[in-house]
Amino acid sequence: MPELEIDAVVFDVLGTLVDEPAGIHAGIGAFAPSLDDSEVERLLSLWQTHVEREQQHVVDGVRPYLTSDALDLEAAQLVAAAAQVDDAPAVAALAAAGRRLPPWPDTVAGLARLAERFPLMGLSNASRSALLELNAYAGLRWHQALSAEDARTYKPDPAVYHLAVAVSGRPPERLLMVATHAWDLRAAQSLGLRTAYVARPVGDPPTPSDTFDLYADDLPDLIEQLDRRRA
DSSP, X not given: OOOOOOSEEEEOOBTTTBOHXXXXXXXXXXXXXXXXXXXXXXXXXXXXXXXXXXXXXXXXXXXXXXXXXXXXXXXXXXXXXXXXXXXXXXXXXXXXXXXXXXXXXXXXHHHHHHHTTSOEEEEESSOHHHHHHHHHHHTOOOSEEEEGGGGTSOTTSHHHHHHHHHHHTSOGGGEEEEESBHXXXXXXXXXXXXEEEEOXXXXXXXXXXXXXXXXXXXXXXXXXXXXXXXX
16 A cells, blocks of 8 residues: 655545534524424525535636625525525524534544644635634634635635645645545645545545545544555
């Protein structure tokens, strides 16, 4: 097995380390408690579709950059309209659901173990303030947390991954990008970063044509593979 020479690990956050759908689902359920689970799922899909589409519009130059907080507020307003709830303070509270996302069971311990081996960076589409609250809520511990807000765009725009390269001071091939979204890893790989896919129930699985450096079932599996690949 060839050695994998890595100086730092860069983690996607939303989906990879925290269960984003579960957190937003809980927020919608609290916002409109009369809805059954299927209705909440429908509104969750409405939220996610809006945010993903509008982030891509920013990447494509269709609309100017605006923070994830603004996109979450737009999504919350769409959910409120669909649920026929007219309560501005409640909508504002719902928009903050993206800052209250539970970590996956292996996240906190996995980050702690990896932090003993490598410098760790988070690289998220969440705004700076959202990332601060999210890290605190989920108990995430970093050596550096980077927001796409600093690049005024969103992943998979190359400018976001360049943030991690610039902050690390290392060539991209010495960084390992870890994500559960294959599209995220493809973008990082195109810039020369090494890549590791971690399976999550909410991820974007690799296709047969993907050639990532590592494929892991969870963070303990990733750590074991990294240990075997280190000199």
